Amino acid sequence: MSKNRSRSRRNKGLQQAIVAGVILAVALVGIQLWANRSVAYYEGIPQSGTTLGNPDAPVEVVEYFDFQCPVCQTASNSIVKPIVEKYVATGDVKFTYKFFPILDDPNRGVFESTRSAIAAYCAAEQNLFWPYQRILFARRGTGNRGEYSDRNLIAFARRAGLDMDKFNECFNSDYAQAYIENEHFKAVQLGLPGTPVFFVNNQPVLNTSLRDIEQAIEEALASARAQ
Amino acid sequence: MQELSSPALVKSAQRARSKLGYALIILPLIGLIISGYLWSAKAGATAFICGGLSDCESVNMSFYSSIGDIPIAAAGAMVYLALTGLGIVTVRQGRKANPTLTMIAFVLAFAGALYSLYLTGVEAFILRAYCIWCVCSWIIITILAVLWWRRNQEVSA
Structure with a gap:
C-alpha cells in the first residue's frame, strides 16, 4: 500500500x-x-514601397540618399525620425526615400551603395522597406568595407522578417538592378550635387537641417490650407 | 531491491550511476562553452566559426537570437551554468540527493530542450539557415533532459 x-x-x-x-x-x-x-517610430503609419504616410497628404517630403553616406545615416535619426513623428504620423505629410547610390568603389569592383539600394528596393516590394532601412542605417557602413556585403544584406533581410524566397529572387534580378540604375539616372538628371538632398513639394531645401526642412514643411502646409 | 543484493549487480549499478553523474556535469560544461562562445561572437568579441557547414552569423544576428536586449546565447549560458552547479551538488549527494534540486534541474533541462526545439524549427522553416553550434546545444540539452529524468527516478525510487 x-x-x-x-x-x-x-x-x-x-x-x-x-x-x-x-x-x-x-x-x-x-x-x-x-x-x-x-x-x-514608423509603426502604425501606412507604408507603400519607400513611402511612409497618408497617400493623400497635402505635403510630400522626398530625400535622395545613399546608405553609405554618413550624413544620411545621421539624418535618418536627427531629421527623418522627428519629421515622421511630428508631421507624417498626423497625416499632414508623406515621406519618400529615393535611391541615389553614389558611393560605390568601381576601381575595386565593390558596389555596396548600389547593392544596399537594390536590397532595400526588394524590401520595399514587400512593404518592409522601413524596418529594413532602419537596420541598414543602424549598421553605419561606409567606404565599401563589407558592412553592406551581399551576405550581410541577406542576413539583415532575414532579421527584418522578409520572405526570403521573394527577396533572393528580387535581389539577384536584372529588373531590381535596372530600377536602381534608372533612379540614379533620374537623380543625376536633376543635377543633385550629392546626398542627402531633401525636397518639400518638389522644391529643394538648400540646407540639410531639421529647422530648414520644418520651415519648408510649415510653409507648404500653410499654402495647402490656404487653397 | 532484491535483485541488487548480489555484489556484482550492486557494483554495476554504481558504475552506471557514476557514468550518469559524469554526464550530468560534463554535458552542461560543454553547453556552457558553446553558449559562451556564441555569446562572445554575437557581442563582436570573436568571429563566428562555422566550418562552412552552416551560417552561424545569420542565425545569431536574426530577430530570434535575443529576448529583448538579452542574447539567447547568454540565457543559454546561464541555464548551463545552473545545470552544472545542480549536477555537481546532486552527484555529490549520491542516492540521497535532494529531490527538489533534481526536479528543478529536470524542469530547466526539459524547458530548455523544448525551447531549443522551437529555435531549431525557426532555423529550418523561417530563417532557412542553420547554426551548427546551436544544433549541438539543442542535442546536448535534450540529452540532459533525458538524463535528469532518469536521475529523478533514481532519487525518488
Missing part, C-alpha cells in the same frame, strides 16, 4: 515537472515575441 502511494506521489511529481517545463518553454517563446516587438 505504502509502496503504491509512494509511486503514485513520484509519478505525480514528474507529471507536474513536465507541465512546469512545458509552461516555462511556452512562456519563453511568448516573452521573446513580446520583448522583440519594438515599437518603431
Whole structure:
C-alpha cells in the first residue's frame, strides 16, 4: 500500500515537472515575441514601397540618399525620425526615400551603395522597406568595407522578417538592378550635387537641417490650407 | 531491491550511476562553452566559426537570437551554468540527493530542450539557415533532459 502511494506521489511529481517545463518553454517563446516587438517610430503609419504616410497628404517630403553616406545615416535619426513623428504620423505629410547610390568603389569592383539600394528596393516590394532601412542605417557602413556585403544584406533581410524566397529572387534580378540604375539616372538628371538632398513639394531645401526642412514643411502646409 | 543484493549487480549499478553523474556535469560544461562562445561572437568579441557547414552569423544576428536586449546565447549560458552547479551538488549527494534540486534541474533541462526545439524549427522553416553550434546545444540539452529524468527516478525510487 505504502509502496503504491509512494509511486503514485513520484509519478505525480514528474507529471507536474513536465507541465512546469512545458509552461516555462511556452512562456519563453511568448516573452521573446513580446520583448522583440519594438515599437518603431514608423509603426502604425501606412507604408507603400519607400513611402511612409497618408497617400493623400497635402505635403510630400522626398530625400535622395545613399546608405553609405554618413550624413544620411545621421539624418535618418536627427531629421527623418522627428519629421515622421511630428508631421507624417498626423497625416499632414508623406515621406519618400529615393535611391541615389553614389558611393560605390568601381576601381575595386565593390558596389555596396548600389547593392544596399537594390536590397532595400526588394524590401520595399514587400512593404518592409522601413524596418529594413532602419537596420541598414543602424549598421553605419561606409567606404565599401563589407558592412553592406551581399551576405550581410541577406542576413539583415532575414532579421527584418522578409520572405526570403521573394527577396533572393528580387535581389539577384536584372529588373531590381535596372530600377536602381534608372533612379540614379533620374537623380543625376536633376543635377543633385550629392546626398542627402531633401525636397518639400518638389522644391529643394538648400540646407540639410531639421529647422530648414520644418520651415519648408510649415510653409507648404500653410499654402495647402490656404487653397 | 532484491535483485541488487548480489555484489556484482550492486557494483554495476554504481558504475552506471557514476557514468550518469559524469554526464550530468560534463554535458552542461560543454553547453556552457558553446553558449559562451556564441555569446562572445554575437557581442563582436570573436568571429563566428562555422566550418562552412552552416551560417552561424545569420542565425545569431536574426530577430530570434535575443529576448529583448538579452542574447539567447547568454540565457543559454546561464541555464548551463545552473545545470552544472545542480549536477555537481546532486552527484555529490549520491542516492540521497535532494529531490527538489533534481526536479528543478529536470524542469530547466526539459524547458530548455523544448525551447531549443522551437529555435531549431525557426532555423529550418523561417530563417532557412542553420547554426551548427546551436544544433549541438539543442542535442546536448535534450540529452540532459533525458538524463535528469532518469536521475529523478533514481532519487525518488
